[in-house]
Structure formats: C-alpha cells, structure tokens
Amino acid sequence: xxxxxxxxxxxxxxxxxxxxxxxxxxxxxxxxxxxxxxxxxxxxxxxxxxxxxxxxxxxxxxxxxxxxxxxxxxxxxxxxxxxxxxxxxxxxxxxxxxxxxxxxxxxxxxxxxxxxxxxxxxxxxxxxxxxxxxxxxxxxxxxxxxxxxxxxxxxxxxxxxxxxxxxxxxxxxxxxxxxxxxxxxxxxxxxxxxxxxxxxxxxxxxxxxxxxxxxxxxxxxxxxxxxxxxxxxxxxxxxxxxxxxxxxxxxxxxxxxxxxxxxxxxxxxxxxxxxxxxxxxxxxxxxxxxxxxxxxxxxxxxxxxxxxxxxxxxxxxxxxxxxxxxxxxxxxxxxxxxxxxxxx
Amino acid sequence: xxxxxxxxxxxxxxxxxxxxxxxxxxxxxxxxxxxxxxxxxxxxxxxxxxxxxxxxxxxxxxxxxxxxxxxxxxxxxxxxxxxxxxxxxxxxxxxxxxxxxxxxxxxxxxxxxxxxxxxxxxxxxxxxxxxxxxxxxxxxxxxxxxxxxxxxxxxxxxxxxxxxxxxxxxxxxxxxxxxxxxxxxxxxxxxxxxxxxxxxxxxxxxxxxxxxxxxxxxxxxxxxxxxxxxxxxxxxxxxxxxxxxxxxxxxxxxxxxxxxxxx
Amino acid sequence: xxxxxxxxxxxxxxxxxxxxxxxxxxxxxxxxxxxxxxxxxxxxxxxxxxxxxxxxxxxxxxxxxxxxxxxxxxxxxxxxxxxxxxxxxxxxxxxxxxxxxxxxxxxxxxxxxxxxxxxxxxxxxxxxxxxxxxxxxxxxxxxxxxxxxxxxxxxxxxxxxxxxxxxxxxxxxxxxxxxxxxxxxxxxxxxxxxxxxxxxxxxxxxxxxxxxxxxxxxxxxxxxxxxxxxxxxxxxxxxxxxxxxxxxxxxxxxxxxxxxxxxxxxx
Ligand SMILES: Nc1ncnc2c1ncn2[C@@H]1O[C@H](COP(=O)(O)OP(=O)(O)O)[C@@H](O)[C@H]1O
Ligand SMILES: [Mg+2]
Numbered sequence: 113x114x115x116x117x118x119x120x121x122x123x124x125x126x127x128x129x130x131x132x133x134x135x136x137x138x139x140x141x142x143x144x145x146x147x148x149x150x151x152x153x154x155x156x157x158x159x160x161x162x163x164x165x166x167x168x169x170x171x172x173x174x175x176x177x178x179x180x181x182x183x184x185x186x187x188x189x190x191x192x193x194x195x196x197x198x199x200x201x202x203x204x205x206x207x208x209x210x211x212x213x214x215x216x217x218x219x220x221x222x223x224x225x226x227x228x229x230x231x232x233x234x235x236x237x238x239x240x241x242x243x244x245x246x247x248x249x250x251x252x253x254x255x256x257x258x259x260x261x262x263x264x265x266x267x268x269x270x271x272x273x274x275x276x277x278x279x280x281x282x283x284x285x286x287x288x289x290x291x292x293x294x295x296x297x298x299x300x301x302x303x304x305x306x307x308x309x310x311x312x313x314x315x316x317x318x319x320x321x322x323x324x325x326x327x328x329x330x331x332x333x334x335x336x337x338x339x340x341x342x343x344x345x346x347x348x349x350x351x352x353x354x355x356x357x358x359x360x361x362x363x364x365x366x367x368x369x370x371x372x373x374x375x376x377x378x379x380x381x382x383x384x385x386x387x388x389x390x391x392x393x394x395x396x397x398x399x400x401x402x403x404x405x406x407x408x409x410x411x412x413x414x415x416x417x418x419x420x421x422x423x424x425x426x427x428x429x430x431x432x433x434x435x436x437x438x439x440x441x442x443x444x445x446x447x448x449x450x451x452x453x454x455x456x
Numbered sequence: 457x458x459x460x461x462x463x464x465x466x467x468x469x470x471x472x473x474x475x476x477x478x479x480x481x482x483x484x485x486x487x488x489x490x491x492x493x494x495x496x497x498x499x500x501x502x503x504x505x506x507x508x509x510x511x512x513x514x515x516x517x518x519x520x521x522x523x524x525x526x527x528x529x530x531x532x533x534x535x536x537x538x539x540x541x542x543x544x545x546x547x548x549x550x551x552x553x554x555x556x557x558x559x560x561x562x563x564x565x566x567x568x569x570x571x572x573x574x575x576x577x578x579x580x581x582x583x584x585x586x587x588x589x590x591x592x593x594x595x596x597x598x599x600x601x602x603x604x605x606x607x608x609x610x611x612x613x614x615x616x617x618x619x620x621x622x623x624x625x626x627x628x629x630x631x632x633x634x635x636x637x638x639x640x641x642x643x644x645x646x647x648x649x650x651x652x653x654x655x656x657x658x659x660x661x662x663x664x665x666x667x668x669x670x671x672x673x674x675x676x677x678x679x680x681x682x683x684x685x686x687x688x689x690x691x692x693x694x695x696x697x698x699x700x701x702x703x704x705x706x707x708x709x710x711x712x713x714x715x716x717x718x719x
Numbered sequence: 720x721x722x723x724x725x726x727x728x729x730x731x732x733x734x735x736x737x738x739x740x741x742x743x744x745x746x747x748x749x750x751x752x753x754x755x756x757x758x759x760x761x762x763x764x765x766x767x768x769x770x771x772x773x774x775x776x777x778x779x780x781x782x783x784x785x786x787x788x789x790x791x792x793x794x795x796x797x798x799x800x801x802x803x804x805x806x807x808x809x810x811x812x813x814x815x816x817x818x819x820x821x822x823x824x825x826x827x828x829x830x831x832x833x834x835x836x837x838x839x840x841x842x843x844x845x846x847x848x849x850x851x852x853x854x855x856x857x858x859x860x861x862x863x864x865x866x867x868x869x870x871x872x873x874x875x876x877x878x879x880x881x882x883x884x885x886x887x888x889x890x891x892x893x894x895x896x897x898x899x900x901x902x903x904x905x906x907x908x909x910x911x912x913x914x915x916x917x918x919x920x921x922x923x924x925x926x927x928x929x930x931x932x933x934x935x936x937x938x939x940x941x942x943x944x945x946x947x948x949x950x951x952x953x954x955x956x957x958x959x960x961x962x963x964x965x966x967x968x969x970x971x972x973x974x975x976x977x978x979x980x981x982x983x984x985x986x
Contacts, residue, residue: 164619184622190623192623194616194620198617202641211621211634260623269623462895465795470800473815477814477818477863477866478814480830483832534736537729538730538732540726541730542730556737556742557733557737559745559968560741562972564926566924566960567943570956570957571745571748574751574957575743575748576744622722657820657821657822660927663926663930664944674825677828681827681828681931686837690832693828704816705813
C-alpha cells in the first residue's frame with residue numbers, strides 16, 4: 113500500500129502546534145523511519161496516520177486511492193506497535209495475537225492457523241499459552257509485533273518499539289526487527305529518536321524537527337548530504353567549525369582550513385571521524401580528554417574552535433592529555449550549510 | 457517478643473477492644489439458642505427460637521436477599537459503564553460528578569430518605585412498592601461500586617490498551633466488552649460484594665422508606681428488638697450474623713485483592 | 720468521534736439516576752425546609768430554641784467523646800497489630816473489623832445485651848447498673864462501630880510509615896516515648912485527622928443505634944425522626960437534615976482530602 117499525506121497538521125486543544133503542515137509519501141513495501149528528538153511530533157504524526165488523533169481541517173490522508181482522513185481507527189486496517197506495547201493483560205499470548213483476527217470475524221480454525229503461522233514467524237511458539245505478565249521485555253515486544261501483523265494490516269506503524277528495553281537487548285532486537293519487517297514485506301513507518309536504530313531498520317529516513325519533516329532520504333544520503341545544520345547535527349553528530357569564512361578559506365582560532373568551494377554566508381560542519389590527528393596539519397589544538405573506546409579513541413580538542421572539537425583516532429596509541437597536536441581535515445569532508453536561525 | 461511495658465499495655469488495649477466487640481456478639485448468639493435467657497444456659501440449648509424467627513420473619517429475609525440482588529444488578533448496570541466513562545473522561549466535570557454521587561456516603565441515610573419521601577412520597581404506586589426501597593439502596597451502594605471499579609481502571613493505562621484494540625479493528629462496544637470489563641473484574645467483584653453486604657444490612661434509609669408490608673431484614677430486626685422477647689430478637693440477630701459475616705469476609709478479601717491489583 | 724459518544728452514553732444512566740433520585744430530592748428537601756411557618760428563619764430556630772440547641776450540643780459532645788476514644792483505642796491496637804506478627808493476629812484483626820457490616824440497630828441491641836435491664840453488667844453487679852439507654856450507652860454504641868473504621872484507616876497509614884525513620888531516631892538517642900511523639904504520631908497525623916473526621920461524622924448521623932438506645936435522651940437524628948413522624952413538622956425535619964448533612968459532608972470531605980479513602984458511613 114502507498115501512503116500519502118498532504119497538508120497534514122495537528123494543533124492540540126491546548127494550542128500546542130505539535131505538527132505543522134506536512135507532506136509525506138511512503139511507497140508500497142517501503143520502510144520509513146521518522147527520526148527526531150523527543151517532542152518533535154513523531155508520535156503525533158504516527159497517531160494521525162493510525163486514526164488515533166484527529167488532524168486539523170484541510171489535512172488529507174490517502175491509503176492508495178482511499179481518502180481515510182475521517183475513517184475511524186478501527187476501520188483503517190493499520191497495525192500498530194505501541195511504545196508500551198499495550199498488550200491485553202486479560203488475554204494469553206495466543207489470544208492477544210488472535211484478537212485482530214477475531215474482530216475480522218474469521219472462523220476459529222482460520223484464526224488458529226493464522227496465529228500459529230505468526231507465532232512461528234516471530235519465534236514465539238514456546239510462549240503461546242503464557243500470560244502477558246509472564247513474559248520478558250523482549251518477548252513482549254515480539255508479541256506486540258506479532259499481534260499487529262497477524263490481521264495483515266495495510267500499513268504497520270511502530271512507535272519507538274525498542275525504547276522500553278535495556279540497551280544491550282535493544283541492539284540485538286534492532287537487527288531482528290529489521291529482518292522481520294523485511295520478511296513481512298509490508299509498508300511500515302517506524303518512529304525513533306535513535307539515529308542508529310533508524311539507519312539499521314529503515315529504507316528511508318524522514319528527519320523531523322519542531323513539528324515538521326526537515327529532510328527525507330536514504331540513510332547514506334542524509335549522512336553525506338544534509339541540507340540543514342539540524343540534520344547534519346542530528347544524523348551523525350556533525351560539529352560546527354565556527355570561524356570567519358573568507359572566500360574559500362575558513363579562519364579558525366587554531367589555523368586556516370581550505371574549503372571545497374566559496375563558503376560566503378555559510379556555516380561549516382565536520383564529523384569527528386573526519387578530524388584527523390596527523391604529524392603536520394594546518395590546525396593546532398590542545399588535547400583535553402582521551403577516551404578509549406576499544407576500536408578507537410575519542411579525543412577532545414580545544415583551541416581550534418570556541419565550542420571544542422572531537423576527533424576519532426584509530427592509532428595504537430593516543431596523544432597525552434595536555435599536549436599540542438596538529439590536525440587536518442580533507443576539504444571534501446567539510447559540509448557547508450546555510451545559516452539557520454534557532455536550529456537545535 | 458513482648459519485652460517492654462509499652463507492648464504489654466498495647467496488648468491489653470487490643471484485647472480489651474476485642475472483648476468489647478466480641479462479648480455482646482457472643483451474648484447475642486447464646487441468647488438466641490438458650491431456652492430461657494433469664495435462667496441462663498442451664499435452662500438448655502434449643503433451636504426453637506430460630507424456628508420461631510423463621511415463621512415470623514422469613515418474608516423479610518427473602519425480601520432483603522431479593523433487594524440485595526436487584527440492587528447489585530442496578531449498580532452494575534449504572535455503575536460499570538459510569539466508572540468506565542469517568543476513567544476515560546478525566547477532568548473537573550468527572551471529579552464533580554464522582555463527588556456528587558458520593559454524597560450518600562457522607563449525608564446520613566435519614567436525610568436522603570426524607571428527601572426521597574418529599575419528592576416521591578405522593579406517588580402512591582411507587583411509594584408503596586419494593587422499588588422505592590430499591591432506589592434508596594442503589595443510591596447508597598452505587599458510589600461503592602463506582603469507586604471500586606474506578607480504582608482498578610485508574611491503575612492501568614486504559615487509554616492505550618483501548619487504542620491497541622482499536623487498531624486491531626475493535627469498535628467502542630467491543631473494546632468495552634473485551635478489554636475494559638475483563639480487566640476491571642477484581643474491582644467489579646469487590647464492588648459487588650460490598651454492594652450486597654451493605655444492602656442486606658441497610659437500615660437508616662430503609663426504615664424511613666419501608667411500608668408495613670415490606671420489611672427488610674434489618675427493619676425486621678428493629679421490629680423484633682422493640683416487640684419480641686429477647687431470645688427471639690437474639691435468634692434473629694444470629695440469623696443475620698450467619699448471613700452477613702461470610703459476606704463481610706469475602707468483601708474484605710476481594711477489596712484487598714482489588715487494592716493490590718490497583719497498585 | 721464515535722468513541723466520545725460511546726463514553727458519554729456510558730455516563731448517561733448515572734446522570735439520569737443521580738439527577739432523579741439525588742439532585743432533585745435534595746433540592747426538594749431544601750425547599751421543604753423553608754416552607755414551614757418560620758420560613759427560612761427556621762435555620763435560626765435551630766440555634767434559638769433550647770430543645771434543638773441542647774440536642775445539637777449533646778450530639779456534638781457524644782460524637783466528640785466517641786471520636787477521641789475510638790482514636791485512642793484504635794491507634795494503640797492498630798500500631799500493635801502492624802508492628803507485631805504472632806499467632807492469632809489474623810483472628811484479632813477479624814474480630815476488630817467485624818462490626819463494619821453491622822447495621823446501627825444491631826449495634827444498639829448488642830449494647831442492650833451489655834448494659835440493658837437484662838444485660839450482662841446488670842446480672843454481674845449487685846446494685847442494678849443499667850446504662851444502655853443513657854448517654855453512656857449511646858457513646859458505647861457509637862464507639863462500637865467507630866473502632867473498626869478508625870482501625871482500618873490507621874493501620875493502612877501505619878503500614879506505610881517508614882520504620883527506618885524510627886530507627887534513625889533511636890540511633891540518635893530518642894526514648895521510645897519520644898519516638899512516638901516525634902516520629903510516629905506526626906507520621907500518622909493525616910490519617911488520624913481523617914479517621915477522626917469519619918468517626919465524628921458517622922456518630923453525628925447515626926440513626927439506627929440512636930433508634931434502639933435513645934429512648935430517654937435526644938440526639939439530632941432522633942429529633943429529625945420524631946419531628947417528621949410524630950409532630951409532622953416537616954420543615955424542621957428537613958432543616959435539621961440539611962444542617963446535619965452539610966456538617967457530615969464537610970467532615971468527610973476533609974477526611975478524604977487527607978487520606979484518600981472513605982470507609983462506609985452509616986451505623
Ligand atoms: N495530547 C496532547 N495535548 C497537548 N500537547 C500534546 C499532546 N500530545 C503531545 N503533545 C505535545 O506535542 C508535541 C509533540 O509530541 P509528540 O508527538 O509526542 O512528540 P515525540 O513523539 O516526537 O516525542 C510535544 O510538545 C508534546 O508536548
Ligand atoms: Mg513519542
């Protein structure tokens with residue numbers, strides 16, 4: 113199914129403009145992630161698509177060729193995985209998964225067959241008869257997914273499905289979820305505030321900020337060609353190189369950097385992995401912190417720009433704290449983006 | 457364990473309180489099965505007073521049971537949806553409504569009965585029927601039902617659970633039937649036992665609302681205290697105890713369970 | 720949304736019932752109180768006429784005595800039962816909460832069995848002690864049904880008291896007496912005020928017990944009853960009901976704001 117939103121906005125009764133006028137299209141079978149910091153309107157957008165929240169007038173939501181804007185949630189045929197899972201405590205795992213099928217008035221044998229199939233797909237057979245309260249967090253997450261997918265919804269919506277789990281479990285389940293979603297072959301929208309999660313799972317990421325979608329594209333695209341300071345900062349943690357731009361050079365406290373092109377009126381960004389500590393480079397900075405991270409060091413530098421700079425250093429040894437080092441950045445690794453007022 | 461003087465003092469107070477509550481109860485039970493209470497136990501044990509109570513007051517006992525049952529049905533029909541409505545619609549208006557229907561907990565039954573009599577006393581058919589007493593009982597027990605269910609519903613994330621059911625295609629009524637009612641069950645059970653226990657024991661309203669042809673168990677009790685010999689009054693009280701004490705214990709068990717779940 | 724309609728429909732039976740059988744009757748009762756010869760000045764009559772004023776004072780005094788006695792007994796017993804585990808504790812607790820389901824008339828009868836003409840005390844003592852029909856009997860009857868209500872509220876609060884506070888006070892050298900005064904009582908205070916208010920309100924409005932015991936003395940509920948049935952002074956009965964209702968309602972409001980739970984009134 114393809115999803116199309118036009119001019120969709122949401123103002124809550126208390127006046128909060130949680131979603132500004134938004135256009136969004138999701139192609140058939142595409143897995144799109146809504147990525148953005150907490151409070152930027154991701155859940156609101158997802159709930160509008162599900163039909164749990166009524167959008168402002170003039171909003172339109174299309175499922176294929178059906179205008180579903182005024183269709184109540186129970187008739188939209190969407191599957192939803194809630195942040196808290198919302199599993200029914202009065203039902204077993206099996207009954208939870210079969211509930212949507214029961215609502216479709218399928219026959220009992222049909223329901224049983226379908227539930228068994230979904231249980232198998234999600235590797236939940238051993239827990240079929242269990243009460244919800246007797247499941248671990250990860251198992252609950254899978255039951256929630258199985259329950260959403262069992263009625264074969266037109267669209268699957270997931271609201272931070274991994275955020276209720278502890279960090280170690282989250283990473284394994286992230287990859288598992290990516291595999292499962294592909295196996296289901298379904299159009300899905302996946303909300304997260306974690307860029308790694310978005311990149312691992314989604315075909316396309318829509319980055320949101322302050323109630324609007326600011327950029328959407330493949331993970332690589334967003335990483336390499338951010339169109340705003342916000343996306344550069346949020347996806348891949350780009351740092352600002354604050355200095356004076358003169359034509360195609362950037363004058364910093366710690367030296368002068370060549371730019372790939374004329375940067376007048378632009379802000380320059382760089383990522384920590386592109387900041388290299390070398391024998392002789394154009395910049396000089398002082399080592400403030402050294403953090404050993406197993407495969408590499410993360411080194412905090414001062415004296416280059418006012419806000420400080422981090423460098424990913426992958427040598428066998430790291431420079432000592434307090435020493436002065438030379439730093440180089442490839443001009444191609446520098447990102448020049450328009451000045452943005454009030455960006456995060 | 458009882459090392460200090462304070463503890464012994466506490467124990468004495470506790471035991472005295474128990475004795476104060478228990479001794480008259482035992483006296484009443486004994487008087488109900490003693491042939492002649494003035495002569496004491498030595499006059500022999502008998503069930504004849506109980507038979508006598510049965511002859512005199514069986515009707516009132518059945519009326520009370522029937523009223524309690526009808527009251528339970530009414531409080532369920534009104535209270536269960538209402539508790540759900542209040543839980544799903546939080547805000548000052550719901551708070552106000554909850555506060556208002558709780559008035560019968562605070563305002564003495566006598567005053568409520570007077571109010572009902574003032575307004576409906578002239579409607580002879582209604583005034584003289586058992587439904588008039590039923591109204592009083594429902595009025596008095598309804599807040600217990602509503603609050604008991606509300607406490608359980610308020611402790612879970614009902615809104616999200618319902619949204620989950622809605623995305624799976626459940627209509628509002630199906631959500632209510634499949635999600636709300638089963639999950640509210642501990643509260644419903646505790647509320648139901650409370651309603652039945654209170655309805656069977658209700659006197660203050662009923663005394664004002666009853667007619668000579670419609671006497672409930674407690675009204676019959678008051679009647680026997682005023683006009684029967686002590687043994688019959690005691691035997692009747694004994695019958696009441698046999699009915700109410702198991703109900704009270706079941707009610708306390710169910711309320712404790714509902715409270716545990718609500719936490 | 721249809722969801723909203725369903726929720727409103729769920730509240731409809733409650734609204735209809737409480738409008739028809741609570742709101743309108745109470746309004747009618749209030750109007751009835753002004754329909755007597757004295758008009759609305761009837762509320763002043765309650766304070767002016769000695770019959771009503773004296774009754775009001777007596778009712779308040781007996782209720783106050785009940786409240787303080789019930790607080791003293793139930794707090795002592797409640798603290799003891801919360802802090803000690805022993806065989807028979809459950810039984811003691813059951814006995815102490817037994818009267819919760821007893822109607823006021825039954826409580827009155829039990830007091831008669833204790834202190835009436837054929838009562839236990841009269842039989843055991845040589846010189847005919849009959850107290851059931853006096854203020855003392857009424858006080859004991861009210862105490863009978865107040866003990867469990869106060870006990871449950873106090874025990875619920877005592878279970879939530881943090882024992883480490885007491886231990887901390889002990890390590891700082893506080894005597895057991897000081898621990899009670901400085902730690903336990905302040906911790907229990909909201910629930911003591913709440914259950915005291917409940918006990919007082921219940922005693923003020925108790926009809927069943929008064930109905931069986933108050934043959935020689937007058938308390939407000941009995942006056943309401945006799946004004947209504949014997950004197951057919953409906954306006955005064957209504958006015959007294961309104962005054963009594965407002966007093967008990969305010970008290971229970973205080974109780975609930977302090978402890979969050981209400982034990983059934985009545986008795
Ligand atoms: N029911 C509501 N009423 C009023 N404001 C709301 C409501 N739900 C969310 N908001 C506000 O809307 C904004 C977006 O919220 P949300 O969509 O939940 O963000 P996210 O899921 O990205 O964290 C936030 O500022 C939030 O406080
Ligand atoms: Mg969210």
